[in-house]
Amino acid sequence: MSITVTTWSLEQTSPADQRPASAPEGDIRITRAEVPSPEFSRFLYTAVGGDIRWTDRLGMTYAEWQKWLEQPGVETWVAYDRGTPAGYVELQAQEGGSVEIVYFGLVPAFRGRRIGGHLLAHGTARAWDLAERWPGLPATSRVWLHTCSKDGPHAMDNYLRRGFRLFDTAVAEEEEVATPGPWQGSGL
Template identity: 75%
Template sequence: MSITVTTWSLEQTSPADLRPAAPVGPDVTVVRSEIPSPEFSRFLYSAVGGDVTWTDRLGMSYAEWEAALGRPGTETWVAYERGTPAGYAELATDGEGTVEIVYFGLIAAFRGRRIGGHLLSVATARAWDLADRWPGLPPTKRVWLHTCSKDGPHAMENYRRRGFALFDTKVGEEPETATPGPWPGAHG
């Protein structure tokens, strides 16, 4: 069985495009996970994407996760609420001045509490200054991401509010796939 999926690609072409969200208070922090950890990244990936059908990385081996996370200019930024992981953003550069927000989202129990706008603001700002942390990489000229009709209902609105502009739309068929979460009874 297949489902129709619309994928939207959005971009910023200047740091001035970023419109930060209002702060969410002292209980929420966003911290870079500076040591690449396949275990932690896989946890974040499945916890955030489990109810919105993220499956593209589930079959990756440990070595493939290490390779993906260990590339120069790849960073994971994690939102915490009172010490508990609430969501994350993964950044990756093409090495030529374009940074993609490859993955972005919140664990279901943390959605709808303004954490997503704050996390996206921080992640986008860190995409713009990525070269400051990675000697040898050129300055960022473009930040982009994609979202699709399988993602949460507020994803597109959050991206637009942060200053991302639509540059491409694609519609296609994908196999309907089961995902590992959330657990029955989990928020979502």
């Protein structure tokens, strides 16, 4: 069975485009995962994307994850609530000074608590200063991302509130794929 999926591409073209988010309640800390760990990255990917049909990385091997994570300018920033991973944002430096927010989201148990806006604002700021941590990369001239109709219902609004602007929309038919969620076969 196929489904219609709309994909929206959004961007910021200046650090001045950034819009802060109010701080969430509680002890939320955002830390860069500095040691490339395929196990941890795959955990974040399935924990955040399992219920919203993220499937493109499920077939990646350990070596493919490792190669991805070791690229210059690839960073993973993780939000923790009292020591528990609540969500993450993954950045990738690209040609010409662009930085893509490749993945962003929260584990379902942490959604609806204003953590998402805080994490997105932090991740966007880290995209703008990425070259400071990676000598040899050009200064960031653009931060961009895409979201789609399969993502959470508040995703687009969060991106717009953080200062991103729409620059492209695409509609395509995709085969509906059952996602295993964080635990294959559990129904979660």
